[in-house]
Amino acid sequence: MASEYTASDRQLRAVIFDFGGVLTTSPGALMAERAAEAGHKLGDVLHLMMGPLDVDTSHPWHRIERGEITFDEMSDAMGSLFAAAGLPQPVRPPSTEEMAAAVAPVDEMLELVRAVRTAGLRTAILTNNIREWNWRGIVNADALVDVIVDSCEVGLRKPDEAIYRLTMERLGIDDPADCVYLDDFAWNISPAQSIGMHAIHVSDHATAIAEVRSLLNM
Numbered sequence: 001m002a003s004e005y006t007a008s009d010r011q012l013r014a015v016i017f018d019f020g021g022v023l024t025t026s027p028g029a030l031m032a033e034r035a036a037e038a039g040h041k042l043g044d045v046l047h048l049m050m051g052p053l054d055v056d057t058s059h060p061w062h063r064i065e066r067g068e069i070t071f072d073e074m075s076d077a078m079g080s081l082f083a084a085a086g087l088p089q090p091v092r093p094p095s096t097e098e099m100a101a102a103v104a105p106v107d108e109m110l111e112l113v114r115a116v117r118t119a120g121l122r123t124a125i126l127t128n129n130i131r132e133w134n135w136r137g138i139v140n141a142d143a144l145v146d147v148i149v150d151s152c153e154v155g156l157r158k159p160d161e162a163i164y165r166l167t168m169e170r171l172g173i174d175d176p177a178d179c180v181y182l183d184d185f186a187w188n189i190s191p192a193q194s195i196g197m198h199a200i201h202v203s204d205h206a207t208a209i210a211e212v213r214s215l216l217n218m
Contacts, residue, residue, distance in 0.1 A: 012198070012216060013178040014171045015116045016164075019127035021184030022202050023109050023139050030094055030102035038089040048081050049091050054187040056160045064130045067152035071132040096133050105139050112209050113144055119218060122146050122171045126164070126181070128157045147171050158188045161195055180215060182208060 020027050031049070032042040051059025056066075060077035063069045069077070075093055082090035094102065117123050124147040129135055131152045141148055149167045151157035156166060164181070173179055176196035183189050184202045192199040198215065202208040212218075 011175075011178055012121065012180060014122040014124065014168075014173050014180070015113075015212065015216075016124045016126050016167055016171075016179055016181045016197075017109075017113060017145070018183040018185075018188065018202070019125055019129065019135060019139075019141075020103060022106075022182050022205075022208075023113070023125070023144075024103040024105050026184060027094070027099060027102050030098065031091075034091050034094060038091045040087070040089075040091065045082075045087070045091060048085055048087070049078065053185070054159060054190070056157055062157060065128045065151045065157045066155050067131060068155075071130065074130075099133050099135070100138060103138065106205050108209055109205055110139060110144065112212060115218060116212070116216065117146070119216065121216070122173065124149060124167050124171055126158070126167045127151065158183075159191045161191045164192055164195055164197065180212060182212070 017023055035042040035045055035049075050061045051057050056062055060069065060074045060081070064071065064074040071093070078093065079090045082088070113123055123145040125141055125145050126149045127135070128151040136142060136148070147167065147170045149163060149170060151163065154163065154166060156163040158164075168174070168176060168179060177198070179197045181189070181192040181197045181199045182202050183192070183199070186201055189199045189201050200208050200211050
């Protein structure tokens with residue numbers, strides 16, 4: 001049955017989805033596996049691997065997500081960070097093949113994206129990613145949504161508010177209040193809320209889907 005929702009009901013005109021952990025299962029288990037291979041617990045070395053989570057910096061992981069360095073350059077820099085911390089065995093970043101094998105599409109969430117689009121709203125994927133991870137084919141992303149904003153292609157990354165505003169611009173949306181944003185990381189939710197988006201922290205897919213459907217009267 002087609003939704004009776006129209007954009008004028010609540011002034012919501014677009015839904016923006018994170019990729020990993022929202023449209024797919026989380027790659028967190030793979031990252032923990034890589035840490036264990038190097039003899040570490042993920043929580044003990046996460047700051048070395050990914051830098052601070054709630055700000056955008058010059059950390060190698062941040063730089064590769066902005067498209068500034070290559071996968072090999074990032075791996076070398078990571079080795080130097082671990083050595084400087086007295087940890088001779090760095091964590092090996094996952095390859096394209098390993099990342100693709102570690103995550104799976106969440107079918108119910110993909111159905112939500114299609115339903116939102118059918119209801120007449122604009123849709124986007126906003127993701128922090130790296131060039132060497134060919135992630136789009138996992139969910140047929142180019143056919144799934146209207147707009148894709150990939151950090152490594154635009155030189156910006158979450159949680160920088162500028163990438164949220166860029167996504168709005170590409171969607172043709174002027175008012176952040178017209179947007180719903182979904183992400184599985186709280187530190188990426190905060191900037192969306194700060195600029196005025198309605199943001200949903202995806203800790204459980206079924207709950208998040210129900211919240212979106214309630215917001216849109218679907």
